Amino acid sequence: MSHLAPNAARQALRQCTRRLSVNSPSLISCTPRTCIATHGRRSYVSESSPKNATVTVESTIRKDQKAFMAETGIAAKDAKMPTTGMSADAMMSPAAGILKQATIMDEGTRPIYLDAQATTPTDPRVLDAMLPYYTGMYGNPHSRTHAYGWETDKAVEQARKHIADLIGADPKEIIFTSGATESNNMSIKGVARFFKRSGKKNHIITCQTEHKCVLDSCRHLQDEGFQITYLPVQSNGLIRMEDLEKAIRPETALVSIMTVNNEIGVVQPMEEIGKLCRSKKVFFHTDAAQAVGKIPIDVNKMNVDLMSISAHKIYGPNGMGACYVRRRPRVRLDPIISGGGQERGLRSGTLAPALCIGMGEAARLCKEEMEYDTKRIAALSKKLKDGLLAMEHTSLNGDAERQYPGCVNISFAYVEGESLLMALKDIALSSGSACTSASLEPSYVLRALGSSDESAHSSIRFGIGRFTTDAEIDYVLEAVKTRVNFLRELSPLWELVQEGVDLNTIEWSQH
Numbered sequence: 001m002s003h004l005a006p007n008a009a010r011q012a013l014r015q016c017t018r019r020l021s022v023n024s025p026s027l028i029s030c031t032p033r034t035c036i037a038t039h040g041r042r043s044y045v046s047e048s049s050p051k052n053a054t055v056t057v058e059s060t061i062r063k064d065q066k067a068f069m070a071e072t073g074i075a076a077k078d079a080k081m082p083t084t085g086m087s088a089d090a091m092m093s094p095a096a097g098i099l100k101q102a103t104i105m106d107e108g109t110r111p112i113y114l115d116a117q118a119t120t121p122t123d124p125r126v127l128d129a130m131l132p133y134y135t136g137m138y139g140n141p142h143s144r145t146h147a148y149g150w151e152t153d154k155a156v157e158q159a160r161k162h163i164a165d166l167i168g169a170d171p172k173e174i175i176f177t178s179g180a181t182e183s184n185n186m187s188i189k190g191v192a193r194f195f196k197r198s199g200k201k202n203h204i205i206t207c208q209t210e211h212k213c214v215l216d217s218c219r220h221l222q223d224e225g226f227q228i229t230y231l232p233v234q235s236n237g238l239i240r241m242e243d244l245e246k247a248i249r250p251e252t253a254l255v256s257i258m259t260v261n262n263e264i265g266v267v268q269p270m271e272e273i274g275k276l277c278r279s280k281k282v283f284f285h286t287d288a289a290q291a292v293g294k295i296p297i298d299v300n301k302m303n304v305d306l307m308s309i310s311a312h313k314i315y316g317p318n319g320m321g322a323c324y325v326r327r328r329p330r331v332r333l334d335p336i337i338s339g340g341g342q343e344r345g346l347r348s349g350t351l352a353p354a355l356c357i358g359m360g361e362a363a364r365l366c367k368e369e370m371e372y373d374t375k376r377i378a379a380l381s382k383k384l385k386d387g388l389l390a391m392e393h394t395s396l397n398g399d400a401e402r403q404y405p406g407c408v409n410i411s412f413a414y415v416e417g418e419s420l421l422m423a424l425k426d427i428a429l430s431s432g433s434a435c436t437s438a439s440l441e442p443s444y445v446l447r448a449l450g451s452s453d454e455s456a457h458s459s460i461r462f463g464i465g466r467f468t469t470d471a472e473i474d475y476v477l478e479a480v481k482t483r484v485n486f487l488r489e490l491s492p493l494w495e496l497v498q499e500g501v502d503l504n505t506i507e508w509s510q511h
């Protein structure tokens with residue numbers, strides 16, 4: 001049974017505003033129960049287990065929309081079905097057909113969301129867990145003298161336990177932060193500055209394909225006199241263990257290598273790195289923002305000493321994260337935020353209970369549903385990858401085996417990435433990380449893999465998440481195929497390729 005009283009306010013909050021497809025009727029909202037019946041989305045009402053929901057999750061938009069229309073009385077003419085094939089007329093009249101379909105959407109409709117690495121939608125069950133801590137239960141969890149403080153503290157500690165359980169840690173080793181950016185700053189600068197004070201070590205090893213917040217933290221430390229080694233990666237995106245071993249020196253304080261890359265999804269050899277670092281008595285930090293909750297993580301098996309986690313990548317709230325800091329052997333670090341000494345003195349400031357509790361619930365759900373989510377996401381990923389790679393001149397970026405399936409990065413040769421993104425406006429996609437998406441520079445991650453500027457420019461990241469549906473993938477596949485073909489037809493280079501000209505043999509005149 002649902003644990004929530006069915007009053008009007010709750011009903012309103014439970015209304016789902018998610019749109020399943022670009023062509024869904026505008027302003028859809030529904031309660032979880034009607035939603036699961038009509039739109040195939042997993043219910044967050046507790047009596048519905050994910051297993052029971054499987055049958056509806058895979059239902060098609062077409063069927064969903066018929067049911068929705070019958071239920072809401074929306075006339076068929078008002079609700080367009082997603083077209084899974086282009087009409088001959090549209091193909092004949094490209095500008096009027098193909099791009100129009102991409103850019104002109106009914107008022108209120110939103111693109112299909114396929115950018116799960118940038119952020120994930122908050123799971124309604126997470127929001128449910130958070131709400132009481134924004135209203136009645138508003139105590140400061142650090143207040144020790146009354147029940148308001150005690151009840152909030154209890155819930156915050158329960159959340160801490162859920163996060164610890166997800167990564168095989170002790171709850172005392174979880175420090176709440178504002179996100180993975182802060183956790184990365186805290187780990188890298190904190191360990192480095194501790195060692196600098198003790199005058200012992202002044203060297204850090206990281207990797208060229210890390211997230212900007214890791215690279216930038218290292219650059220700041222360089223200004224403070226630290227030496228940094230930026231390890232290269234192989235063409236599959238993985239580091240070479242020999243390179244790491246060679247780079248470790250007696251002065252090395254920390255190795256920071258991410259678990260899952262946010263642009264290409266490759267999973268670095270965590271256990272091997274951890275084993276090597278432990279044997280050399282070097283602390284091992286990992287940015288696991290894209291890994292925790294998605295793949296099994298055990299900080300002890302991996303010999304990880306510090307780990308950065310983000311709540312909004314696991315269907316939890318934005319502006320929330322955690323840092324795992326090992327207690328045995330104890331990791332020493334200087335705090336970057338000082339004050340009242342909360343969070344073991346490592347991160348002062350009053351906690352935001354609702355955010356902590358939301359992150360805890362998100363972690364609990366990830367653990368409980370990881371097997372189920374992984375199966376679904378892997379199946380959708382396979383379908384997408386197989387479909388896209390069956391097109392001419394497309395290639396997968398990153399190692400095909402050691403890759404988190406929810407992150408699919410594909411290069412479409414002879415198509416300019418920005419043009420393709422513009423032609424795919426009905427799908428929310430990105431060519432790389434959200435924080436660098438405003439820049440027209442080719443991705444530094446793909447460049448580190450050895451991609452040419454052109455190839456990096458023509459790459460798109462497809463991020464599949466918990467709420468992505470089979471019908472959405474069908475739509476995306478068809479749309480990408482049609483629009484890539486359309487853009488290629490406009491490209492003079494493509495024409496030459498079709499004529500059998502090897503572009504590498506052409507000497508371009510300089511003007």
Ligand SMILES: Cc1ncc(COP(=O)(O)O)c(C=O)c1O
Pocket residue numbers: 117118178179180181182211213258260261262287289290309310311312320321433434435
């Ligand atoms: C690998 C990686 N590290 C760090 C971050 C930053 O996380 P947050 O938004 O929680 O600060 C992100 C998200 O953009 C990420 O993908």
Ligand code: FES
Pocket residue numbers: 016017018019020028029030035036038039040041
């Ligand atoms: S509209 Fe909420 S998922 Fe159906």
